[in-house]
Amino acid sequence: MGRLRSEQSRHDGTGEAVEAAQEAQEALAAARAQAEDYVRLRLAAGLLRRHLERYRQQSQDPVLRRAGELFSRLTALSFVSVEADFDDDDRPILVGVRSSGGRLRVEGMSDGTRDQLFLALRLASLERQLDGLARIPLVVDDILINFDDERSRATLEVLAEFSRLTQVLFFTHHHRLLDLAVEVVPAERLAIHRLERYRS
Structure with missing residues (x-):
């Protein structure tokens, strides 16, 4: 009788259906287990990434941290660090x-923004180097050529503050920058010397 029922289920497809349903249930259980493992691993990776990021920010080089502060100011807060x-x-x-x-790589920055980044890095490095050393002047020549007025003002303010550490010699042939310097640099920190053109 059992053999007859087995033969009958083989012919009407119920045996195959039961077997397929069982295989589907096993595959579903395996998929659930893999999905749970995947979610667990993703959560662990995210947690690890957050801890690494927090550690990196806390132990970031002080020069780079200071450069980020200066870069924020030089870009008129377009960037924060x-x-x-x-x-x-x-x-x-x-x-x-x-x-x-949002994060922007150097190659994606405009010429002016790259110049501001370079200046921020240079000033941060110099601040560190000048600590306890003999003061030598900082000489800059037309560094604001790619800056708009807002960023030029911000840069002139930063340079005026930097002049507390050492003398800053700022050369330019752009009268507009002289006007901006008069606007933003405290009078006691600003001395303008006009150089006569050399004629032979």
Whole structure:
């Protein structure tokens, strides 16, 4: 009788259906287990990434941190900091961080913004080097050529503050920059010397 029922189920397809349903249930159980493992691993990776990011920010080089503060000011708050990061090939790179959290690599920045980043890095390095050393003047020549008025004002303010550490000699042939300097640099920190053109 059992053999007859088995033969009958084989012919009407119910045996295959039961077997297929059982295989489907086993596959579903395996998929659930894998999905749970995946979710657990993703959560752990996210948690690890957050802890690493927090550690990186807390132990970031003081020069880079200071450069980020200066960069924020030089860009009129268009960026809030500079951070070290890694490209797709795990090579170290610098990125500018916007207030929205967006990150921009140096190669994606405009010429003016790259100049502001370079100046921020240079000033932060010099601040560190000047600490306890003999003061030598900082000489800059037409560094604001790619800056708009807002960023030029911000840069002149930063340079005026920097002049408390050492003398800043700022050369330009743009009269507009002299006007901006008169606007934003305190009178006791500003001395304008007009150089006569050399004629032979």
